Every structure is written in C-alpha cells, then in structure tokens.
Amino acid sequence: MRVRRLAAWTALPLAVTLGLVACGSGGDGGSGESDPNAAVRIEIAEPQHLVPTNTNETSGSQVLSALFSPLVDYDEANKPYEVAAESVTSSDNKVWTVKLKDGYTFHNGEKVTAENYIDAWNYGAYAPNGQNSSYFFEKVAGYDDLQGEQPKAKTLTGLKKVDDLTFTVTLSQPYSEFRTMLGYTAFYPLPKAAFSAPGVLAEGYEQAPIGQGPFRMKGSWQHDAKVEVEKYDAFPGQQPKVAGVEFRIYQQPTAAYADVLSDNLDVIKTIPTENLSTAGTDLGDRFLQSSASSLQVLAIPTFQKEFSNPEVRKAISMAIDRDEITRSIFKDSQQPARSFVSPVVAGYRENTVGAAGEFDPAKAKAMYEAAGGPKKIEMSYNGDGGHKDWIDATCNQLKANLGVECVGTAEPKFADLLTKVKAKQPVGLFRMGWVMDYPSMENYLGPLYSTNGSSNYYGYSNPEFDKLLAEGAKAPNEEEAVKKYQAAEDLLAEDMPVIPLRYGQNNFGHSTKVKNVEMDLFDRIDLLKIEAVK
C-alpha cells in the first residue's frame, strides 16, 4: 500500500539539482491544443474506502479530490486559502468560525449547508463507526466523549450551526493551524442522502459517493477495475479543463508504466523504482519529479545509556554520507535530508541540523570516541519494505568511518519492529518514516518528539521543546506559530533524537495525450489543471 505523500512545486531548486529533469513546475511536455471534451486516465491502486472520513491513502483521496471540493487549498508557498469556504476565522485560536460560499450543491441537487459538514464530521469522529481518519477530529471539543466501545455522546459538542452557511468549531485547546488542517480529505461534507438515519451511513453510499466537487460519479465504483467521473456542470468553483477522469486501478506500477509508454494510460503517479533509471529516456520531459512530504529517519533510542549523549548521536549523523546513499542506492528517487521537517511545509528551512549533517568522517570519529560511543551498533528495520540495501550501506559507512562493529537486523514487518520498540527492547538504531497528515510544521514535531507524542518511540523528552510547541499552538497567527516551531526544531538539532536521512519524492510521468500534469500537496494529481491534448 502506498501511503499518503505530499508534494510542493516550490521545490524547484531541488528538482534542478537532481539533473534528471529540468521540469519543476508541471508537465508542459505535451504540446498541442487542449481538448475540453476528452477524458483523461489516471492510475490509482484499489482504494480501501471512498468515504471522506475513512480514506487516508492516496488512491482513495485522489478519487475523492475529484468528487469533493475542500474548504481550503494550498498556494505556491503551501499556505492555505479558502475554496469552498468563504472564510475560516478565529480570534482566539479556540473557537473557529467557518463561513461557506453560497451556491455549492451536491451532485444530487441538495444545497450544501453547514449541517452537511457537522453531520459528516460527527460521523467521522464517532469511534464505533471505525473511521480511519477519526483522529483528525481529536482537537475538536467533545472528541473524547465519542471514543470507547460505548461512547457517552454521538455528536461533538464543539460543532455548532450558526445559520445555513455558517458553523463554529470549538477546539478543546487553542490551535493556531486549525485552518491549515481543513484541506484534507477528512473534512469534506456529506449530503443528507449519504445517511439512511442520523449518524448511520447509507448502505452503498461508498459505491457511488455523492460530493459537491467539480466532478460527479459516472456509474459506480468498479472494484479492481476503475472509477469513472464526469464534469459536474453546476459546480460554482473553478471548472476543470477535461470532461471527465477515469481512475484506472492497477495492482502493480510496472503494468501502469507499460501502459503510459504506449499511451494506453495518461498519468502514472509512482514510477516503479526498477524503471527510474530509464524513465528519463523513455518519457523525456514527460517524466516529472516533485518533493513529497515523507521523511526517512534513523531513530535513536535515547533512553539507552550508550546513546544518551547527544554528541554520540551527532557523531553518527556526521559519519553517514547521505548524498552517496541517495545517489547510489536510491538512484536519486529520494532527496538527502538535513532538517526535521519536509520542504513541503511553510516554515521549512534548509539544513537545520547544521554541522551534524555534514559528512566529515575524521571529525565524526574524534567526536564519537571523545563522547564514548558504543563499540557495536545494531540497526533494526522491517524486512518487507526494501530497506535492507540502504541499512547495509549505512552500516558499512559507520564501520568504515567510526571504526565500530555494525549489524543490520531485519524484523519481518514494521509492526513487529514497533512492538519491540514500544517494549523498550534494545533494538539499537531503527528506521522510521513519517508522512504528514496536514501541511504544518507542527505535524512533523508534535507527534514525533513531544513527551507524550503518539509516535515518540525513542523516549525523547525536552520540557523546553514541549513548551515551545504549546506556545506555537496558542500563537495569534500562523507566522508567529511558525517562529515557535522553528525554535523547537532548533532544539531538536541540538539533541538529535533522530537522524534525518532522506525526503521522499514523487516520481511520476504522463502520456503524450495530456499536459499540465501537476502533483498537489497530498500526492494527488491536480484535476483542475490537467488538460487533454487534441
């Protein structure tokens, strides 16, 4: 399964340094006139679900992005701006007022009202519904009462309708970047027709979801085959430039790649690794790359005595030649990382780890020995994710540069690795990946490094860091928040609880029959920009 990843088109310098493609601002490879009456064909995997609050993988969210229009979207600088919402405002970061634009209708003719949002979000947050994205609502007041096997309440106390086009969202804690969150799939509205009774999703809604977006379903979801959508003429927002989209389902990206090469498919979202070395020649300027939100790190169990000294951790980081590994092992399909947040979020700064990110074997060894680092290092990874090569390469670098013994240990699945890590068994260093839920620095910091963070597996705890994050959440505006988060990131650079290694990258391509192919922040093809070529 592919996890959600986000991309940014502002990362032009990165794409250029790659030297593989010179195209960072979208596919203008196709020439010729645009054909508004043609449909385009885009590769996806079989979606797990097509209910907004239950969809958190790229394939499902790609389809939903056609059927729904988000409250906010993100501009070139990855800052949110309103789309289906007229305004999203708050004076205290705690009570947010969402005003909707007038004129939006669902594909069955229903007018979009505030209730549609409230109903959908209540459904998503209610634990017995088992929605994958329910945690997106955890910041809303009353969320805890909807959890457990027998929840105390069925609706979030934080959601209140003001009038037909206005509702307020009260958060349990002030959070300055709530507006930024609203661009994700989980926050789409659901029509009345989606429910058979209040709070009960109608049987079969998922097979042909009714949304309020630029496209509507054409027929129903044909499992393992395709999902077809066509332009919805009554859509009041920006109209797409194609008549429809066929999302064709592939199990293996190699098959999709063969289809793109022979113009049987228009867009492949992930070019398989084995084809990356030839993609430049196969597709020419139709091979595109963009930064993605994922971040690969080597996590350090800071609770273990031998790794408790930050100098040891920095020395290990300095002994790793990131550029060499991304080049020789990943064939430049990923980018070396030297910061704790991804370039796709506002507030990202290059090279925040500073000197620890520079490859300097001599200095690393001196530092390592002075700090009394362990003679033997173990690196754990999950054996099913294709990580062996780079783990082994990293191990060899540590052996050569630090003069230590190093072994890579494979656990069958990532879940097995997590079980051991949670039980604080000595697994040594271990690999971890992170994909963001919403484009905010906070999402790269809070869950991973705050003392009670949901994915803080390395026992890192820094009261100063926690304090800065709390201040960021209460900051009066997004700019102030970013400043606090950047200060928090600087603390991480001093402590190095994890070693940032690589950023993910979208490697995608298209046929000769389309142009203006761009990947948006959530690893989805931008359906409002893509055009068919006559």
Add this chain to the structure above:
Amino acid sequence: MLRFILRRLLQMVLAFFGTTLIVYALMFAGQGDPIQALAGERPVTAAQRAYLTEKYHLDATGVGGFFYRYFDYLKNLLQGDLGQSLTGRQIGDILAAAWPVTVKLALIAMAVTIVIGVTAGVIAGIRRGSIFDNATLVLTLLVLGIPTIVLAPLAQYLLGVKWQLFPPTAGANPDLYALLLPGIVLGSLSLATALRLTRTSVAENLRADYVRTARSKGLVKRRIVGVHVLRNSLIPVITFLGVEMGNLMSGAIITEGVFNIPGIGFNLFRGIRTEDGPLVVGIVSVLVVVYLVSNLVVDVLYAVLDPRIRYE
C-alpha cells in the same frame, strides 16, 4: 462408475474440510498484526484498532481462539457466506468479479497448450531425431528455463510497448485479443511440458507391439497414429493437463499482476500482502474445490481413454 464418483465426492468433502483447516491454521499462525499491515507504516488509532479487532475477532488468540474463529468461519461458510475482507468487501463479491476473467485466461492458456503443445508433440514424436524434433527440444528447454517473472514483462515490453502488436495490459473487462498475450505467456510453461510429455509418449508407443501389428495388417498411417497411438499416448498428458487446469484456474499471480488482470491470482496476492486472512482463506477454499473437481474429471477421463481402466 457412478459408485466411484459418489465415493470420490464424499472423499472430497473430507479433503475440503481438512485443507481449509490447514490453510486457516497457517494463516492464523503466520498472522502478525493485520491491522498494522493494512495501515502500512502509519500509526493506527486506538479506536480503529478496537473496531477492527472486534469485527474480526482478532483478540481471540491461542488454541481456543483459533477453534473459535475457525468454527465461526465454517458456520458462515456452510451458509454460503465467505465473510468480509479486512477492507469490508464481501469476499463472495470479490470472487464473483475475479473468477470470470481468470477462467477466460485459463481457457486461453489451455487452448494454446493443447493446440500447439500436443500437436507439436505428436509431430516431434513421429519424426524423432528430425530437425523439427531438435528445434522444439531447444525451444521448450528455453521456455522451461525462463521463469514467468522474466518472460511476462519481457513479452509485455517487446510485443506490447515496443512493437505494439498487443495491448500492454488487459484490464478488468478485456476482450479476447487483449487476453491473448497473457494467455500465451501463462500457457507457455505448460505448453513446453505438454510438448515434451506427448513427444516421449508418442515416440514410445510407436515402437509398441500393437503398432507393429497394426502396421503389418496394412492399416494406413493416419489411422495408426490418430486412433491407436494417440489414444494410448494421451493418458499421461491428460493427467498433466488436469493438474495444470487447477494451477491455471488458481490464477497466475505473476501474469495477472504484470498484465493488470484483476483475477484470482491478483486478489490472492493482495490478500497475502496485506495479511487479509479472511480473503486468503476464502480464495483458497474455493481453489481446493477446483483442484478436487479437476482431479475427478481426469480420473473419469482415464476410463474413457483406456477401457481397461475400470472403477468399481
């Protein structure tokens, strides 16, 4: 004959329960954390975990838990309910959608095997030592030596992408032409085996006493080969083809993946990868039936081909 078939059918019931038990046990034992597997590397929320655990009784572990879940599964199975996959789809629906395309593909592969493999085998057997015989020997060795995982992408690249003779992938509702290439790829391995088997068998039977007798009686060659030799030579081939039919029906994980055909193999692969126990057990249970039936058909065919074989 009828008694034989009845007895075999009864044995099949036992075999069916035995195999489902084994498959279920294997899936149960090998299962790590299917909820995490479904979510990939994303953390799973407690609410989501609790929901799925309760829905699929994932908390029932150990020997007691195993039998509880197995009998629960059997009870539903006997009512014709194969259960739900971990993504909430009816396994019955998945199978109903996947089966027709797999059967189509299997039939094409089978036709290719029989038409080309058996015919070429007979010719090679008659003209033992000729250029044709040696050429097929080399070709079949080559095909047997190349695994499908190489052959399928190679055929797709050369015939589909480079020369554009065939569509590179077949998709969900393919026409016959789109299925031809995957069918040939899938059938090529059994084609090679069938060819070797037929050739050996025909060559051997040509030297048999009854052929010499027939020849000395002055029968025409066409009748000797067509009726006497072929009928006797086909028994080992039929055995092979019967088992092969089961193999082909069970879906070709590699071929279906390469050519993007959402058949049985495609779904089985997905089920295994995402540790979707119910889906894997559901598919395998049906496959067991396919194998049992195709074996029965082979046994019955023996009697048709060779009257000396009788079943009591």
